Every structure is written in C-alpha cells, then in structure tokens.
Amino acid sequence: MASAVLVFLVSLLVGVAAINLGAQVLIDRDTGYRRATVTALIGALVYTLVGFFLGWIPLLGPILMLLAWVAVINWQYPGGWATAAGIGIIAWLGAVLILFGLAQVGFVTPEALGVPAA
Template identity: 50%
Template structure:
C-alpha cells in the first residue's frame, strides 16, 4: 500500500515537473531563443526547490513571504538564462500562461489535476 502511494506521488511529481518545464521551455524559446528542454527541466526543478525552501521559511509573512519566494524563483530563471530581470520575468509570465493552458486542457480531459511543479502559482 505505502509503496504504491509513493510510486503514485513520484509519477505525479514527474509529470508535473515535465509540464512545468514545458512552460519554462516555451518562455525561454520565445524570449531568449533557447531550445534545450533538458535545461528547462533542471531549471524547473531548481526553481521548485528554491520556491519551496523560501516559502517554508518566509512564506508565513503576509504579502512579503510570497513576494520573496517569487523573487527567489525569478532569480533562478535570471541566473539560468541569458538576459536580465526583465527577460526572466517575461520567461516566467510565458511559462505561467503556457502551463495554465496545458493544465486546463488536461483537467478538462480528466487526465490530471490543475497544478504543476516548477512554475509557481499554478
């Protein structure tokens, strides 16, 4: 029983990570012409970890905690892709919209829940 639950959770995490990475890939392709999906997967994983850690320690602070978690996530995008903070914000915005569209379609089809790892707020 426990092993099955763990495997189920790992599959959900993996699929969610791949969907989140797809959003980052789309944003990076449009903004900085990067076409490395593996790089986007690693970026999504790092971003999810950083978002989670900052959220764990600072997320309880009203308004400031979530803002700091988001800025930390942007810093990951900014450090992983060329350009500056504006490009990182544009990549993040396109990633967020892309993931929303993919998750909406998958949720309508009954394939998955409406969430993904690697893109905050989705």
C-alpha cells in the same frame, strides 16, 4: 506513493515545457530542454525552501518566493531580470493552459489548476 511520484513527474514535465516555451518566446535561440529541466528542478527547490522559511510572512513571503523563482530563471537564461520575469509569466500562462488541457481530457483534476473540488 505511486500517486505522489506521478504528481511530481507531471508537475515537472509541465514546468519544463512551460519554462522552455517562455525561453523560446523571449530568447532568440534554442536553449534546450536540459536547461529548462534544471531550471524547473532548482526553481521548485528554491521556491519551496524560501516558502518554508519566509512564506508565512503576510504579503512579503509570497513575493519573496516569486522573486527567488525568477532569480533562478535569471541565473539560467541570458537577458537580465526583465527577461527572466517575462519567461516566468509566459511559463505560468503555459502551465495553466497545459493543465487546463490535461483537466479537459481527465488526466488531472481541477485541483491541479488551484481550483478546489466542489
């Protein structure tokens, strides 16, 4: 149970930092960590729900999951769909870099990056 809570907290913190980074790069004003936190929480919930109900559909399911996540970003931040997609791309890259750094210091395992253990 404690490890599940730790995984959730690390994932949330990484997601918040990455979304905030994407928003700061693409939006010409500080939008704050509170908005990034709400976006990360709602985005994860929506992504999971769409995945549960539609994720099994080959090719279309994962695309719908991604679109739902970007829709949450679009709802939370100004600029439209292109800006939301850009925030999503920067957030993904930021999360990969943060997790890579955490893996290098031994805080997380490579599985956090989607690389299965050997």
